[in-house]
Amino acid sequence: xxxxxxYVEHLPSGCALGRELGGEAALPVAAQLLREVEYTMRNVxxxxxxxxxxxxxxxxxxxxxxxxxxxxxxxxAKYLAHQKRAARRS
Numbered sequence: 001x002x003x004x005x006x007y008v009e010h011l012p013s014g015c016a017l018g019r020e021l022g023g024e025a026a027l028p029v030a031a032q033l034l035r036e037v038e039y040t041m042r043n044v045x046x047x048x049x050x051x052x053x054x055x056x057x058x059x060x061x062x063x064x065x066x067x068x069x070x071x072x073x074x075x076x077a078k079y080l081a082h083q084k085r086a087a088r089r090s
Contacts, residue, residue, distance in 0.1 A: 022064035035059055 011017055014028030024032065035058065042056040062068075 019062070020065045022067070023061045026062040 008017065012028070013025060013032065018025035018027075027035070039056065039058045046053070046056050063071075
């Protein structure tokens with residue numbers, strides 16, 4: 001059992017298991033670094049612009065795959081309901 005735990009612990013970021021879990025594990029290292037660079041650039045621009053308005057926020061991390069599938073199913077159901085309503089009006 002400890003062999004499996006060791007294997008999972010050393011899986012690379014962005015692997016299939018990481019994408020299923022969501023969060024930091026879902027992004028490869030390069031994407032994590034780009035996310036931080038992008039946030040830093042927006043933060044610097046905000047500070048140089050006088051720090052007025054709301055400060056920039058970090059980009060959201062990917063959701064776990066099961067949550068993403070549930071949201072997609074909900075949106076599909078809403079779309080189908082809208083199509084049915086539109087068909088009745090025509």
